[in-house]
Amino acid sequence: MTKTTRLSSILLASVMAVSLTACGSGTKETESPAASTDTAAATTNAPAATAAATEKPADEIVKLRIGAQHFDDDTSKPYDYAVAELKKEMPNVELILEPTLQDSGQKIKTQMATGDLPDIIDTSWEIMQIGKKSNNLLTLDDEAETAKFKQDLNNGNEPKLIAPDNHVYGYPYAGIEFIILYYNKKIFADAGVTLPIKTIDQMKDASKKFTAKGIIPLAIFSKEKWIGQALLQGFTTREEPKGFAALNDVTETPASLQLAAKQIEELQAAGLFSKNATNTNYDQASALFYQGKAAMFINGQWEISSSQKNLGDNVDFMNFPAKDEATYESTKFLMNGTGDPSGFSVSSKTAHKEIAVKVAAFMARKYAEYKYTMVGTPIVSIKIDKPVTAQVPAMLTRLATEFIPNVTGYAEVLSSPKVTLAIQDNAQNLLVSGFKTDQFVTNMNKALKDK
Numbered sequence: 001m002t003k004t005t006r007l008s009s010i011l012l013a014s015v016m017a018v019s020l021t022a023c024g025s026g027t028k029e030t031e032s033p034a035a036s037t038d039t040a041a042a043t044t045n046a047p048a049a050t051a052a053a054t055e056k057p058a059d060e061i062v063k064l065r066i067g068a069q070h071f072d073d074d075t076s077k078p079y080d081y082a083v084a085e086l087k088k089e090m091p092n093v094e095l096i097l098e099p100t101l102q103d104s105g106q107k108i109k110t111q112m113a114t115g116d117l118p119d120i121i122d123t124s125w126e127i128m129q130i131g132k133k134s135n136n137l138l139t140l141d142d143e144a145e146t147a148k149f150k151q152d153l154n155n156g157n158e159p160k161l162i163a164p165d166n167h168v169y170g171y172p173y174a175g176i177e178f179i180i181l182y183y184n185k186k187i188f189a190d191a192g193v194t195l196p197i198k199t200i201d202q203m204k205d206a207s208k209k210f211t212a213k214g215i216i217p218l219a220i221f222s223k224e225k226w227i228g229q230a231l232l233q234g235f236t237t238r239e240e241p242k243g244f245a246a247l248n249d250v251t252e253t254p255a256s257l258q259l260a261a262k263q264i265e266e267l268q269a270a271g272l273f274s275k276n277a278t279n280t281n282y283d284q285a286s287a288l289f290y291q292g293k294a295a296m297f298i299n300g301q302w303e304i305s306s307s308q309k310n311l312g313d314n315v316d317f318m319n320f321p322a323k324d325e326a327t328y329e330s331t332k333f334l335m336n337g338t339g340d341p342s343g344f345s346v347s348s349k350t351a352h353k354e355i356a357v358k359v360a361a362f363m364a365r366k367y368a369e370y371k372y373t374m375v376g377t378p379i380v381s382i383k384i385d386k387p388v389t390a391q392v393p394a395m396l397t398r399l400a401t402e403f404i405p406n407v408t409g410y411a412e413v414l415s416s417p418k419v420t421l422a423i424q425d426n427a428q429n430l431l432v433s434g435f436k437t438d439q440f441v442t443n444m445n446k447a448l449k450d451k
Helices: 009-016 047-054 073-089 106-114 125-133 144-152 185-191 200-212 225-236 243-247 255-269 282-290 301-314 325-331 353-375 394-406 417-429 437-450
Strands: 039-042 062-068 093-099 120-123 179-184 216-219 294-300 315-318 334-338 343-346 409-411
Touching: 062 353, 073 093, 073 301, 073 353, 093 353, 106 125, 120 125, 120 353, 125 343, 125 417, 144 353, 179 185, 179 225, 179 301, 179 334, 185 200, 185 294, 185 301, 200 216, 200 255, 216 282, 225 243, 225 255, 225 294, 225 334, 225 417, 243 255, 243 334, 243 409, 243 417, 255 437, 282 294, 282 301, 294 301, 301 315, 301 394, 315 394, 343 353, 417 437
Parallel strands: 062 093, 062 120, 216 294, 334 409
Antiparallel strands: 039 093, 120 343, 179 294, 179 315
């Protein structure tokens, strides 16, 4: 970006006044191996404390393994920025990056099972639950860094730090994130598809028009199961504001989820997804969208910068459609995202607990700082006292002025890891021809009874 601007005072006022109270999966999970493994050095300003914590001389290098996403601008740039800042602050700590994979957390789960978890790991609520149950993650309730984080949280972001069980397992950098549908304006115009799409029937009609022109209607990287889950919750929120949290206290699949599954089954039959959607990763799906081979793309609001960079003024985003226009109008500002905990956690097996906790909190703060100042996103966990220096993408400005001030609710946290896994598996299955809603309901009923 060649131009340096600041968000207008009106924009900042409207954004910072909003209480973000409930993303996507809370956290971004479009993970992919980095092309190379980066390392960076950093140390503490308190040599005596470091020496006590590590039982080593204060000037000796302390190496910490860190698992983090590092594959595109949205993941690699904040990491690199945070590492550079860490090097200034703690020059005797060396971070060894182990990029997390595009595998729905399987690598992390395997590392937990084998006792090979990095000292610091960027986690989701699902991973935190597995980590606490297996005693792989530290509980950070009483840490000094936790007290500081609580003081600096943006309004409404308490659920990002404090888990539903009232414990702290990691330091978040993102605020309440959510999933949206991106679309290519030119492709829509060329196909004669009217905007906005408000109903499922309109989405089916659009799918048929796009496929007739050899265009994939919706690119989705459903090799990662979480994105299919996010798609399903988007439709669910048109009927149930709590989203999947409605499953916490039931033993049978509610009508709202059955309807959402039926809608995806119908959209699949109408050609909304490519035939190999469940074998498509993020890089492949985003390339289809950027290259004009797909009319729409589903991802979190963090995708804004990348899509705008690749498509310029041809890209915008829309709400999830509903069963009819009246439902659409009444639910369009119910956001498909949850305030679930996420961020940098610390392994219970680290040999350098005090330093690892400080570094985890520092990395989270600097990630947030980068995203706020360098990208211009207001959706960060903590208050940032530095000015925005980015040229803010048009979609982000629209999000901050048109959507965030009008949010009527967010989905809530689903508490059962077993049910979460069942939703992920069966949401992915819905994208495959031949998988029916009846099968979805049968599988979900079994999971709900066994949770």
